[in-house]
Amino acid sequence: MVPDRRTRPFVLRSAAALVTCGMVAAGLAGTADRPARASTPSDEPPIVLVQSTQLLAPLSPYLTGTNIDQWFGNSHGLWDPVADAPNPDVVEKTRRTGLGMVRFPGGTSANLYDWKQGIGPTAERGCQTDGRANGGAGVLDSVYGPDEYMEFVEATGTEPEIMTPMSNSTPADAADWVEYLNAPVGTNPRGGVAWAQRRADNGHPEPYGVKFWEIGNEPDRVNAQNYWRSTAPAVAARQYAFGGSQAQVDQRLARGCDRRPAASRSDGTPGQQLELLYPPAVPGSQTIEVGGAAWTAVADLSAAGPDDTVYTFDPVTGAVRFGDGVHGAIPPDDAVLRADYTAGPKPGFVHFYDAMKQVDPSIDVCATWAPVTTASGLGGASFAELMAQAGRPDDYDCVVIHPYTNFLRDFGDADWETAREGHDEHMLGEARATRLVRDLKADVAKHSTGEAYVAISEFGALWFGGQGNVSSYPSWTTAMSHATYMASQWTRYAELGLPWVLGNTLISEAPGGLRAVLGGPTNYAYTVDATVREQLAPVLRAGGRPVRTTVHENPQVTPVEPEPGFGPSYDALTSTAAVGADGNLRIVVVNRHPDQAVTAKVVPAGFRHTGQAAVSTVAGDDFTSFNGIDNPDDVQLERSGLTVGADDFEYEFAAHSVTVLELPRQR
Structure with missing residues (x-):
């Protein structure tokens, strides 16, 4: 609960005093995912402390990317086969979001994808195999293939990222794909088929220049996506890394x-x-x-x-x-x-890595063995550890993780009695997801002697098929709860310095839009998730770097239902900030409290600003508010200007909201 500030005086030291009194040095400042806490309850308001001179890793414009989880069926209408072009409505809305990166061909369903069947004249293309259990939907089409994907990428101004299947393909297949997309015409790095010329014959003479590649999708999901590998996680981990029988x-x-x-x-x-x-x-x-x-x-x-x-x-x-x-x-x-x-004998990651790097040494080839549960291998030898033991600590560019919040797995029940319970589980699960990423980052840093990094090609909050009765919160997949969950994660990942992050999926199969940025066909609703991405795009594309940001005296929200293992409460506020290439300071604050505004003191320490702020807010009337087919404009991006004075200032952050405060540097 946030105390009523009308009943008490407010006193705060200056930004300089706040830093020099030793709050940071004494360890009271905490981190973005572990906020500072006083030993006893305090009457002081929350403090968003932005230490503008403490620069972190560069801020990536690819932080708000997304997955395209199904290529078949024209990717739910993303591709118009009659016009042989991307759907203009999808292109316009994708550009509006400022989306950073788009993945292809997707996740589980694409684990057996054969890219060579998806190029050339459409009538001559082959069929595809569904990677889901028991063959999924059976035989799938190849109408929306690699060239169509790249046409969509170029039309939307996004960055491509490709998941290369490994269970039914070879390192040579993957190397051919790199050559097809990246090699100049007239070159043939490995002999055999001149794939660059084949690309030119298919209508694109210039190389596409795809930098980011990952090998396999969720190979640690033993019993679900292990395919040929063992169901014993320790054995499967070695098979993923090095191959075997x-x-x-x-x-x-x-x-x-x-x-x-x-x-x-x-x-x-x-x-x-x-x-x-x-x-x-x-x-x-x-x-x-x-x-x-x-x-x-x-x-x-x-x-x-x-x-x-x-x-x-x-x-x-x-x-x-x-x-x-x-x-x-x-x-x-x-x-x-x-x-x-x-x-x-089947190949492992190292064989794919070597073959792909031979074609184009400039690409990033990422491993995907990153378990998130004990059952899937968390706690055993990590991928980075196995590579170090094998004397290959530098032979991967990154490790990709999918730190989903799985309501059934994480909280042990299949329904919500109230919408508030659903909101609380979003926020409690968000903290766990951040821990998974932070721990993986530390593990990679420990075992890699090079510049390997951590990235995310899927994340979000969902049920994974175990959903029971959630009629108390039917809009949860695209409501403010989910949007503030996503925004909270983006604040964490900005401060962790992740180079690229892909969350949710661009388009859903269903019109209601399960965790989809643009809902489903044929309306393609501009969801709250899309609206928040649009709001954050200027922050991410301003260049510059994040700066250390902490929240002191962070109000705590008590869940309506106790959740053992997740603590008695969760933080109301998450925050990050960045100084852009233009010198301006942009502060992002997410208020996850379901029904209370939080007035906080914003302290831009070390930053001299003009006293004016540009403000953008995404909120809605309730944490259950959403944009759907029948109500496409219920949640809007609101922009305004504000005089804040030349130093620290107070600001009231609306309940269930995402706010960006842009402070121009004083010249």
């Missing part, structure tokens, strides 16, 4: 791009060919079963009789071919076709 047991065969269970059943036709899910296979390790009975491998079907239950097998491609009823038996109609085999 792994037994595959009772695994259904695939039929081309289709990995759904139905595709592994015989259709009764002659000469059927199916494939292992994860070739190559160790020669001789396979057992192929038809309807539960093992058949026999032969070198050639031509010598087999019509009733011989035999097959041929290529361990390199994983192709399994059955007879035609004359030379070898036809598997009975509807019989399930399965295999036991040892997949491998």
Whole structure:
């Protein structure tokens, strides 16, 4: 609760006195994610202390990037196949947000993506395999491919970032992709196909120049996205890093791009060919079963009789071919076709890194083994530690993490009795997400002797499929609660100096827009998330550097439902600030209190300003307020000017709000 300031006097020392009295030196200042606390309750108001001379790592314009989690189906209307161009409505709204970076081809569903099937004339492109469990939606299209993605990037002024699948592709495939996107025409770094010329033939002679690449998506999600790797986290971590072999047991065969269970059943036709899910296979390790009975491998079907239950097998491609009823038996109609085999040897991150860097040494190639739970490997040997033990501490450019707040996993229930409970869980989970990132950053710094950094290609707050009854807060996915969660994370990541951060997804499959910046088709609502990104864009694109910012006497918000393991309360305010290349100081303050404004003293220590401030605020009438299809303008970006005086000043930060105060430097 914030005390009523009308009932008490206010006294504050000057900014200089505040610093010289030893608050920072004595350790009372805290950090952006662990604010300073007095030993006893104080009547003093909160203090947003901006130490403008304590510069941190450069502020990245890519801090408010986003994922494109599904490329198929024209990426939910992002691509217009009739016009063969990006959807102009999506382009306009994306540009308006000031979005920093966009990821392709996405996350889980793209883990088996084959980029070579997605280039060239659309009618000649191949199919894609859904990376989700049991083949997901089955066979997927390749209409929106790498060139279409880059056309969208160029139209929106965003930076590209590519997730390179590794479970069904090779380091050579990834190196070819780098060559296709980055090599000048007339060069062919590794011989073979002239991929730069192929790009030019497809309509783009100039290199795209994609700098940021990550290898795999959430490989630490064992039992969900381990694919060929072991389900034991310690084993899977080494396999991700260095490759290896792994037994595959009772695994259904695939039929081309289709990995759904139905595709592994015989259709009764002659000469059927199916494939292992994860070739190559160790020669001789396979057992192929038809309807539960093992058949026999032969070198050639031509010598087999019509009733011989035999097959041929290529361990390199994983192709399994059955007879035609004359030379070898036809598997009975509807019989399930399965295999036991040892997949491998499969490549690991180091092999992808070496091959891609050979083509373009200037790119950043990032690892993605960054567990967030004990079950997924948190607490075991980290990726950075494994690389150091192998004598390769510098052979990666960054480690990517997905520090989601998972309501079901983190809080142990599947519903909210009230909207306030949902709001509280957003804010409590946000602090945990920050700890995960900070700990990973420290781990990379400890084990890397180079300049490896930490980045984020997905984050946000959601249920991950375990959602129960949340009718008390149906708008939660795009409401002010989620927007203040995101803004809080951006303040943390600015001060941690992360070079790029991708949060939520650009477009959702559903019109309601699950954690989507622009909602879903066909309306593409300009959500509160989009509005806050627009608000922060001038801060991020002003250049310059963040400065150390702390909140003293931070008001505490008590959750309506106790949440064991998350503490009795959460901070009302988060804040960051930056001095831009123009010399102006921009201060971001997020008030996460659901229903109370907070009046704080803003202390721009060491910064002489003109006494005038440009103010922007995103709030809404309630923490449940949102912009949707039927109410597209409920939450607006409000701008105003304010006289604040020449030194410290008080400001009332509205409940559930994001505020930016820009102070021009006194010339």
